[in-house]
Amino acid sequence: MEKIAIGFLGCGNIGSGVYRLLGERGGEIARNEGVSFTVKRALVRSLAKKRACDVPQEILTDRPEDVLDDPQIGIVMEFMGGAEPAASYIIRALSAGKTVVTANKMALATRWNDIISAAERYGAGLYFEASVCGAIPIIRAMSDSLQANRIESVMGIINGTTNYILSRMSSEGAAYADVLADAQRLGLAEPDPTADVEGFDAAYKLSILASLAFHRHVPVESVYREGITAVTPLDVQCGREFGLTLKLLAIAKQENGRIQVRVHPTFVPDAHPLASVSDAFNAVYVDGSACGEMMFYGRGAGDMPTASALVSDLIKAGRAKRHALPAVFGEAEEIADDWNSVYFIRMLAADELGVLSMVSGKLAEHGVSIASMMQKGRDPHSGYAQLVFLTHRAGERAVRTALSEMDGKTVSQVSVIRVEGQS
C-alpha cells in the first residue's frame, strides 16, 4: 500500500475536521484507493494556545519549515485563511514540488498568477475545490466535467451569510439590521460582517469561478460589487408581488466576447431553481453551450462540508500520477463595465398628473422600455406613492442615466434591482 505523508498549514476548525474525517474514513479510503494518508506535521500560530482539536499535540509545530521543508511530506493542505502568509507558503510548497490542497479563496484570488505559475513551473499538483462553496464540487465541474462546453454564464448564491439574511427578510418581512443582529447572535455572521454583507467574499470566489469558466484570469478587482446593506423589506415585498425572490448573486457572463463579473442583490423568478435555495445553502447555476442549464446545490460552508472537499481533493491528488492543471491563459482583456438585464425599479413619486409620463418618457428616451408597472400605498397626506416598474432587458448604464436625469423633487428614494433568470 502506498503511504503519503501530509503536512497541515493551519489547525483550526477545518484542520480538525479534516483530521477527524481521515480518522473515520481512512480505512475505507485505503481499501478503495490503495493509498493511506498520514498527517505528519501541523503548523499552528502558537503552541501555547489550548485547542479543542483532535490533532495530537506532538505533531504540532510553530515553524513553517517543519512542514514546507520536510522532504517526506508529499502533500501540503492549507487552511490558515487570509492572503498572507498563506499564499507565500503555498508557493514555497509548490516550488518544492509538493502537491498543495487549499481551501483559501483569498490567497488564490489575490495571487492567482503567482500560484498557478509556480504549480506549472515545478510540475506540482494544485487542488482547490474547498475554496469555493465548500462541499459543492463546482471547481471540478468547471475544470473537468463541463470542459466540452463554452460557458455562457455562471450565476451563484455563493455566500451563505447573506443568503440566510435575505431568506429571513423574505419569509418574515424583517428589516436587514434586525436579521443581521440575529445572525450574529447565532454565529451565522461575523462580529464584523463586512466581508460577507458587502460582497467581498463572493467577489473572491467569483474571480476563481470566472477564471476557470472563461480560461483566462479574471482579477478580483474587476468584479463590480454591491452588498445587501441597502436592501429594504419593502423591496423584498414588492418583488414578491411580482413573483420574484431576492438573492445576492455572483454573476459571470460572456456576451459578444466581453466578460461581465458582478456581485449584487438580484431578483430571480420564484420558479427559477435559484429562488428556492434558502438559508445558508449555496448554489451555482451554469449555462453551457452543449450541456444547457445546470445547477449545483449544497452546503457552502462549515467544517465538515469543507473537509469533505479537502479530503476528496486529497484522494484525487493521490490518484494523479501527472498533475493536470486547468488551463488558464493570461489576463482577461475584455471585462465589461456595462451589461443588459431586466430591472425592477421602485421609487417614491409625487402622485400628480404627468409624473408617470415623465418617468416612462425619461426611460424611453434612453431606450429602456417598461414591461409592467404597479402603484402601491398612496399616502393621502403627503400625496406621494410608490411606483414599481419591471423593465424589458435594458442596458445598465442607460437605466442609471435615465434615473439620474429625473427631477429629484418629483421622484426620490429610487431602488434598482436587477432581475435574472426570467426570459
Add this chain to the structure above:
Amino acid sequence: MEKIAIGFLGCGNIGSGVYRLLGERGGEIARNEGVSFTVKRALVRSLAKKRACDVPQEILTDRPEDVLDDPQIGIVMEFMGGAEPAASYIIRALSAGKTVVTANKMALATRWNDIISAAERYGAGLYFEASVCGAIPIIRAMSDSLQANRIESVMGIINGTTNYILSRMSSEGAAYADVLADAQRLGLAEPDPTADVEGFDAAYKLSILASLAFHRHVPVESVYREGITAVTPLDVQCGREFGLTLKLLAIAKQENGRIQVRVHPTFVPDAHPLASVSDAFNAVYVDGSACGEMMFYGRGAGDMPTASALVSDLIKAGRAKRHALPAVFGEAEEIADDWNSVYFIRMLAADELGVLSMVSGKLAEHGVSIASMMQKGRDPHSGYAQLVFLTHRAGERAVRTALSEMDGKTVSQVSVIRVEGQS
C-alpha cells in the same frame, strides 16, 4: 501536440452531436489540453441508410473490426444503445487496451462485472458519465468529488419523460393517459413508453449510481420498481393540499448496513429542492456523512447534453496517464426488501360509524401511526368518502400488511404513495 484517434460505435443523433461538438470546440480543447481528437471510423448498422448526420460518409463502416481491431484507434466511444452487441464490443475494446467512453446505461447495468473486470484486467480506461443523467456530472461526483463521504442516501429524478408527465399532471390536474398521449405527440415519450413509465430506465441508472455510492455492485434485478401508470389526478391533488409534490424518485439508501434500492412514485414537500425540478429536467439529491445535503440539477437527456458528457469524458481520458477506476468490490449482499418511510394513504371508505376507528386501529396494530388525516368529497348517494392519511415513519411491510387486512367492502381503491424529504 498529442493526437488521439477515436472510433465511434454507433452514429445516430448522439454520435452526430459528439462529432459536431468536436468540430465546434476542438480548437479550444486543443489549446487548453494540448491534445487533438480525430474521429477515424464510425460503425453503423447499414451503410445504405440515408442519415442526416455531420459525419463524413467515407469514415462510416458496417464492420465492427474496423473500429475494434484498428491499433491506431486509442479511444472507442459507444452510443449504439441496447445491451447487445454493445456490451460485447465494449469488452472487446477494453480487452485490446483501448479506452472506452460510453453512454450506455443498459450495457453497464446488465454486464457490470464483465465490463469493470475487463477494464481492470487490461488496465484500460472506462468512462461513463453520459450513461446517467446526460450532462449532469453525477458519475464524477460519486466516483470522485464525494469520495471522502459515506453516502447515506441518493434520491434522483433521473427519467425526464416521467417527470414531464407528472409535472403536467400536477400543474393542470390532467389525467395520466392524456398527458402521455401529448408527450408522445411531442416526441417526449416513445411510441412504446414502457421503459420510461414503468421505471425500467430509472432502474438501470439507479443500479449504476448505487454501485458507485456504496462501493459494491447493486444489480439492476435487486431494484424494487413501480411505475407511474397508476397515478391519478386525485392523488396528485390531495398531495398538493398537504403541501406535497409527486415525483418518480429513484432512491438508494444505506441504513443499518443494509442497502435499499427502489424506483416508485414519491411525494416530496413543496419546499424540498427536488419538488421544483419540473418538466424534462433531472436532478440527483445526495446526502453524505461530511458534505451534508447536495443536489445536482440539469438536462438529463438530449443529443447535446449527452454529447457534453461524452466529450468531457473524452477530455478526461486524454488527460489520464493512468486510468483510475472507481473501486467497486464484489456483490452487495445486504439489499433490503423492507424499509421505513412516511406514507400518504388514500382510500374510498364507507362513511359510517366505526370506519375511521377500524382503519386507524388496523394501522396501529401493525405499528403504523397517523400524523394527519383529511376527509374529502363525501358522496351522499353512495355514502362513500375519500379518506386521506399521512403517517409517521413506518415500515413498508407493516403498512402493506395493515392495508391488506382491512375489509374490502368498507374500504377500497386504496392508493399508497411514499413521502421523502420531510423530516
